[in-house]
Amino acid sequence: MTSFHDRIEGVLLGMAAGDALGAPYEFGPPRGPELAVEMVGGGVWEPGEWTDDTAMAIAIAETAATGTDLREPAAQDTIVARWHAWSLRAKDVGIQTRSVLTAAARSGAATADRARAEAIRLHERTGRTAGNGSLMRTAPVALAYLDDEDAMVDAARAVSELTHVDLDAGDACVVWCSAIRHAVRTGELDARTGLRHIEHRRRKLWQERLDAAESGPPASFANNGWVVAALQAAWSAITTTAVPSDDPAAGVFRADHLRLALDAAVRAGDDTDTVAAIAGALLGAAYGASAVPVRWRALLHGWPGISAHGLVGLASAIARGGEPDSFDYSYPGSPIDTVARHPYDDGVLLGGIGVLRRLPADVDAVVSLCRVADSDVPQGIPHVEVRLIDRVDEDENPHLDFVLLEGVRAVEQLRRQGRTVLVHCVGAYSRTPTIGALYGARLRAVDVDTALADVVRVLPGAQPNRAFRAALRRLHGDRPAAHAVTTSGHTACNTAARRSGSSHPC
Known part of the structure; x- marks a missing residue:
């Protein structure tokens, strides 16, 4: 079961690594092979600092870590309140998300009902609410329901609809959460495992979207602020990046696929941090925390003032379902002072x-x-x-x-x-x-x-x-x-x- 726990820990860690890796290059053009992709920070972001993608996911993760069912209204109220408080001081918030949260708090405390109502109004007014803002944060939902796939599907849609009610956004969260859950449980990368949860009349559409992702480079899905293109770019980065064969003497490892695929995700250009965060959550679920480069782990940090250590602990807490950590850190009987x-x-x-x-x-x-x-x-x-x-x-x-x-x-x-x-x-x-x-x-x-x-x-x-x-x-x-x-x-x-x-x- 150790590899299983490694994969649990890899979900949030991989997501944050992709997020921080892509942050310096956000809204830039596709990045050619002659240009480096490094976790160097840029603009308002420090080296290794994650953005709103991971911050919003952490708010979901904190609630899930208490053992609360994310489908419950009280849990969703907690998440929305946390998002709103964060948004007031955040360095960056997605346009659609900020619009919904601001409107939800206009006549009192921001609650799940008010947020969802504002999301519906925004959709009715504009018809354009299929941004990638709910997909980027959805990974903790998969961790919260490793033993209950149907509940995960319901929760993924419900949490998405707190800000994004477009059907494409909900479908994308279901597809990606299903893939993350499957990867944690099996170590396999399979974005199609959740298609059976998509409405029958839309299932073929999503099959075609995944087919397209597997046949084109990440940069070919240029409008990746749209949730579908963001998912396609992430899946393309994963599936079109070759998986290395282990050659320890040459310093080449299968685990390098995580790093190489995130590099490819960032090179897609445009919403680089989000595409890489989406890809990173699934790659971390498949390869585990042990595949995240140590130099990235050492740099990772961000809201609410935690590091890679905190992300690992948070993922483990979600998997424990609210039970306390029973590990004995006193290490009785060991010569700890050597x-x-x-x-x-x-x-x-x-x-x-x-x-x-x-x-x-x-x-x-x-x-x-x-x-x-x-x-x-x-x-x-x-x-x-x-x-x-x-x-x-x-x-x-x-x-x-x-x-x-x-x-x-x-x-x-x-x-x-x-x-x-x-x-x-x-x-x-x-x-x-x-x-x-x-x-x-x-x-x-x-x-x-x-x-x-x-x-x-x-x-x-x-x-x-x-x-x-x-x-x-x-x-x-x-x-x-x-x-x-x-x-x-x-x-x-x-x-x-x-x-x-x-x-x-x-």
């Missing part, structure tokens, strides 16, 4: 979670390899969370090689910035020495067995599990010089990155 300097680099500390709770004075960055309680998240310094499970079953770490390399690259990047980095898991027994060994092998251009032996020498009792050891050999093999890295910033692994087609230096 700590040692890396044998090849004094600027890297290897330790247990107890060291995180009493950070040494010189540590100004943290890479966490285990679950961390909200109260343990360090403030004011970079904190990177890497999803790594200390078990040997393949299902426990569906993208093990990718995740290990991502974790090491995070350490390398922080060291190039001149930071002193704590790398920790629970007791520095298996996960921490594995990352430490791969980091050391790349740093000194030595084989991984030598690096692991040297790391274990400073962490007595450490013993990476056999799955981690096998992954180290797949990643580093017998060609240590190909990934050599120095803390001064020179990286010989750029050669491997170019060979793999990656735009990200090692």
Whole structure:
């Protein structure tokens, strides 16, 4: 079930990653292959900051996380009130959404009934209310009904109609929520699984729309402010982007499909953040949180003042249906205070979670390899969370090689910035020495067995599990010089990155 939980956590994380990646390029023309797509921020958006797409989804997620049925009027009242309060200070709100929320609050508190009534009036007055504003925020609805598909369909339409009553908008939310739910449950990407919930006379129309998405590039759906074109552009980015085959030694992984497809979504142009947010929710549902690049996770943040850590916690809370988190963060019986300097680099500390709770004075960055309680998240310094499970079953770490390399690259990047980095898991027994060994092998251009032996020498009792050891050999093999890295910033692994087609230096 671990991969299942990874996929649950990936939904909001993938959505926010796509949103923040696309934010700098919103309303621009299609972006050619010679131009970079990076999470750099721009305009009013900071690097890694999500926009109204994710913010509105979070309001839905917060309500779902209490275990409340989103079909209930009280739940919808809570969502609308949250949206309205957010909209008063938001950096950006969609035109149609702002119109409905403003009108709903004109004669008193904004409620679901008032919002829906204003949405109907807007539709009757203009006949044009099929914007993408309800589709962009719909992902939490799928998480709230993983065990009840019919209820999910009803909730998707009901939440859409709070601001968007056009039939296309409701249909799109049903189709996409069905696809997200299916991906979380199975790991499969299938946008047609929800077509049986579309009115029979419109089903063929939607089949043709999906067919068109699969046969054309994302940029061919230029009017992607329209909900149908936004869905088509997102599905096109997913289905026309080739899924890489795993080649750990070359630094190429199946999990890269998430990153590459989001890149394609942003390159479509126009409403880039929304198309990428829509695509990201489904990609995260299929590949899991572990497929979201660590460098993106480290940057992600936004309303209401949370980070990637908060998104993961919120998604998990929805899946628990309002039940409290029963995980024991005290880790009884583990040697949580273990700590040692890396044998090849004094600027890297290897330790247990107890060291995180009493950070040494010189540590100004943290890479966490285990679950961390909200109260343990360090403030004011970079904190990177890497999803790594200390078990040997393949299902426990569906993208093990990718995740290990991502974790090491995070350490390398922080060291190039001149930071002193704590790398920790629970007791520095298996996960921490594995990352430490791969980091050391790349740093000194030595084989991984030598690096692991040297790391274990400073962490007595450490013993990476056999799955981690096998992954180290797949990643580093017998060609240590190909990934050599120095803390001064020179990286010989750029050669491997170019060979793999990656735009990200090692």
